[in-house]
Amino acid sequence: MTAVTFRYEAMLMRFDLAVEAGESLAIIGPSGAGKSTLLNLVAGFETPLAGSIKLAGLDMAGLPPAERPVTMVFQEHNLFAHLPLFDNVALGIDPGLRLKPGDSARVEAALAEVGLTGLGHRKPEQVSGGERQRAALARALVRNRPLLLLDEPFAALGPKLRREMLDLVNALRRGRGLTVLFVSHQPEDARHGADRVAFVQDGQIRRIAATADFFAEPRLPEIAAYLGEAEG
Numbered sequence: 126m127t128a129v130t131f132r133y134e135a136m137l138m139r140f141d142l143a144v145e146a147g148e149s150l151a152i153i154g155p156s157g158a159g160k161s162t163l164l165n166l167v168a169g170f171e172t173p174l175a176g177s178i179k180l181a182g183l184d185m186a187g188l189p190p191a192e193r194p195v196t197m198v199f200q201e202h203n204l205f206a207h208l209p210l211f212d213n214v215a216l217g218i219d220p221g222l223r224l225k226p227g228d229s230a231r232v233e234a235a236l237a238e239v240g241l242t243g244l245g246h247r248k249p250e251q252v253s254g255g256e257r258q259r260a261a262l263a264r265a266l267v268r269n270r271p272l273l274l275l276d277e278p279f280a281a282l283g284p285k286l287r288r289e290m291l292d293l294v295n296a297l298r299r300g301r302g303l304t305v306l307f308v309s310h311q312p313e314d315a316r317h318g319a320d321r322v323a324f325v326q327d328g329q330i331r332r333i334a335a336t337a338d339f340f341a342e343p344r345l346p347e348i349a350a351y352l353g354e355a356e357g
């Protein structure tokens with residue numbers, strides 16, 4: 126994305142970002158910095174004031190979210206409580222649940238890929254928080270989009286489970302050749318799961334670097350302060 130600007134009231138944001146296919150980029154930074162907005166611009170949930178967003182070489186201007194090569198998982202409200210996990214995943218194929226021959230097998234395969242074999246009949250309340258987010262991931266996977274956006278989907282999970290989920294995301298990324306952008310409040314997530322890290326503050330990417338370099342040398346005092354606070 127190039128010179129993409131966006132405004133919420135007094136807050137003007139401006140993003141320039143280039144991501145390689147197959148890469149995993151962590152987006153970290155303080156609360157209210159613009160991390161979710163950055164993902165929402167890529168996904169098409171927000172429209173830039175100016176600038177251009179290209180995904181897989183195609184200009185996204187005017188394209189609604191459903192027509193973009195993108196799928197997104199959120200922190201919460203990913204699943205419908207009254208539907209079993211199978212149906213929740215199948216919604217990624219058809220929002221009206223009109224499944225064609227072969228679609229059920231696709232849903233089962235996605236459930237298996239995220240480690241939920243045999244749990245498709247359960248309602249969201251009948252599984253753990255980690256399993257719910259696995260189901261949300263499976264729904265994203267059945268959409269077969271090359272770019273996976275994750276907006277803190279593992280924030281409610283403990284450190285060990287978050288690492289497991291990040292490992293799962295990376296295994297899926299490699300297996301399917303996905304590109305992954307994930308927002309996290311936890312620098313540890315970036316350290317564990319990302320090729321590169323982007324630090325967002327005041328509506329801009331202030332630094333982007335390979336993960337090892339980013340943590341070895343924070344460079345900006347704001348980043349050192351943020352890491353100090355976030356990692357205690």
Ligand SMILES: Nc1ncnc2c1ncn2[C@@H]1O[C@H](COP(=O)(O)OP(=O)(O)OP(=O)(O)O)[C@@H](O)[C@H]1O
Nearest residue numbers: 133134136154155156157158159160161162163310
């Ligand atoms: N719908 C909205 N209307 C007005 N302002 C908004 C809206 N959504 C976000 N903002 C403002 O835009 C700025 C960026 O918000 P954004 O959600 O992108 O930040 P974030 O870095 O993802 O924060 P957090 O880590 O707390 O989720 C914040 O100052 C926020 O208050």
